[in-house]
Amino acid sequence: MNSIGRYAVVGNPIEHSLSPTIQRAFADQFGKELDYTAQLVALDDFEQWATSFFSSGGVGLNVTLPFKSRAFDLANSSSQRAAISGTANFLKLTDPEIILADNTDGAGLVRDIQINLKSKLAGTQILVLGAGGAVKGVLPSLMTEMPEAIFIANRTSKRAKSLAQGLSGKKIKVAGGGLEDIPLGPWDVIINGSSAGLFGEMPALPNGLLLGRESLCYDMAYGKEPTVFMGWAIKRGASNVVDGLGMLVEQAAESYSLWFGSDPDSQIVIENLRGLTSF
């Protein structure tokens, strides 16, 4: 096996991260041995830790909660999609002096929806719940797929409004507001990008919200059991209800491809993770 440098996922907390398993599985597909670890970094230590990682032989980082905005700020070069969102889940040392920031979450979500789930985004009405780091990261990629309209709804309405204002374009209608402001629909796609489910809660959606017969209800959160949002959607008769494990693996595949120039087989990794008894 060939060694290909030092990589890590950094966050706080980090112990449940699947990224090391996923990235090592990708490397294995190409006969490579990947030095990829999960690194817990203290909340006030991210910049110092990342700078020292890159100055001591580190090549690439995935970045997760709560450091995605700070990762973007730390870099001195960025992709357009990272710049639009102001967040990065990917850093790469491209030159001794250059740290490139990118955000692969949106590409991962779009690929999971369109390729793996064979659902369409073009011409659809999309309702996005939440206005935190994950939602900021995926909106540029969702907009690239040319939906007809996106409504961003958040518990704290001003966050959704300001996010929508920053993205408003002529071709795609983007609006934002509180959960109580959500138009009843029918919605073709509902993406839950809120972290309510992590606390066993469901965003307080208006009664009478309408789903189309083919509507996709997608929770960015994932786990062994169906999430609270998935339960909500199933109760309302939605047939196309999924969690975000596919997005997780696809954003990792995009990272792998950006680091090494090879596209791993993500399907087999998704299937293997679904087969694990716990994660």
Ligand code: NDP
């Ligand atoms: P943030 O902490 O940045 O944002 C959390 C969001 O959830 C905010 O908009 C917050 O609203 C909202 N929220 C929290 N609790 C509630 C509640 N009880 N009711 C309604 N809204 C609530 O988190 P992230 O954006 O980083 O992550 C969001 C979710 O996406 C998590 O579940 C995370 O696991 C998942 N994720 C999945 C990925 C994948 O690859 N599958 C990648 C990244 C994230 P407010 O502004 O009012 O506080």
